[in-house]
Amino acid sequence: MGKIPVKMKMVQYALSPYQQKVMPGLWKDLPGKLSHKVTENYISTTLLLGPLVGVYSYVQWYLEKEKLSHRF
Numbered sequence: 001m002g003k004i005p006v007k008m009k010m011v012q013y014a015l016s017p018y019q020q021k022v023m024p025g026l027w028k029d030l031p032g033k034l035s036h037k038v039t040e041n042y043i044s045t046t047l048l049l050g051p052l053v054g055v056y057s058y059v060q061w062y063l064e065k066e067k068l069s070h071r072f
Contacts, residue, residue, distance in 0.1 A: 038045050
């Protein structure tokens with residue numbers, strides 16, 4: 001008895017550069033999703049952005065004060 005030759009078929013998949021979609025659900029209606037999340041969590045958003053904006057404005061004010069302090 002001899003060996004029976006087995007033919008294997010290789011299947012090769014290729015992606016066309018014109019048909020690739022990378023995470024299409026993420027980019028679909030992105031502004032609508034962001035506005036929905038912000039309005040849904042406006043208290044958390046305020047508590048996060050309030051101190052950040054306050055610290056940034058204080059730092060800008062302080063730097064301007066330091067720049068002008070040598071003039072007088």
